[in-house]
Amino acid sequence: MSNNLYIVIVGCGRLGSHLANQLSHVGHSVVVIDRDEAALNGLSSDFSGFRVEGDATQMAVLKEAKLKRADAFFATTHEDNVNLMVAQIARKIFNVPHVLARVFDPRRQQVFDRLGIETICPTSVAAEMFLLAVASGRAAQGDVQP
């Protein structure tokens, strides 16, 4: 990633606000969109980016966040379908070069891989880590997997 990126984040929950704080802290220009004003108050005091209060599934809100200029777009709301919809709009209509969507349901992930939308599935990631821990725990006990 180059020095200063313009990054738009949809959803200011635990993941969204964490990402926003970190990215703003290292000097990127960050815009956070959430339809709930209270959620936007969860950003840290040294967050220097912009806050947009509104529903990101409405075109006007995405335009307000100046998506055309964005280098990266992260969809992190707690609703899979919202993330998938706004990610597609960012990628295909606003041509944002780097788009990532969080999707909880691993079964939905496959279809969106096919649509060219890069997704991160916390369920799959966590499951892998658990399985890895189980496997390495076994290995530590000298119990070799078949």
Place this chain on the structure above:
Amino acid sequence: MKVIIVGGGNTLYFLCRNFAAKGYEVVLINRNPEECVQLARQLSAMVVCGDGSDPAILNEAGAMGADVVLAITPNDQDNLVICQLASLQFGVPRAVALANDPDNAEIFQNLGVSAFSTTHIVGSLIEQRASIEQITNLLPVAEGKVNVTEIALDAGFPVAGKLLKDIELPENALVAVVIRESQPIVPRGATRLLAGDRVVLITLPENHGPVLKAFTGEGQ
């Protein structure tokens, strides 16, 4: 034809009844258990209770063999994802999404999903009806017992291009003046009405509607 409809409310109910009456095989998907029970009682359709954007639920509803999936939930994001799953994962030939936000109709099309907006449809219907705006009520005479009305003739009106004597008007109606390119003409039977003319009509209230219909062709 097998149709899967995802959504709820009156629209879903009446659509389903309509499709079932045509002999289509209809499967409904609704996420509210109480509404599902209601629907199953009222309709002869199969009802699946669950989230229509969940591939397992679509599968249960038989998406694999469906001809049409119609997503009419109140959430545009759900409608989009339902249609994309239907066509990409289940190979449904026609998947149509309702765009609650009219702006999304165009966006969904750009994302490869057929979409319609009821706001657009109803809006344009109203505009069409209101284009009888070409009719201006000039003034009521004799306490409303006589109407004086002006109609701007459209090329599509059935009277455009006809001789006045060939136009069948109800009784008690009179074409008083024709204004053509700002020139008033007091018409006779041999006067031909042209598109673009403004016609001043005198009618009695009881035949006012039928006379307007004869001119505009509307309501036939």
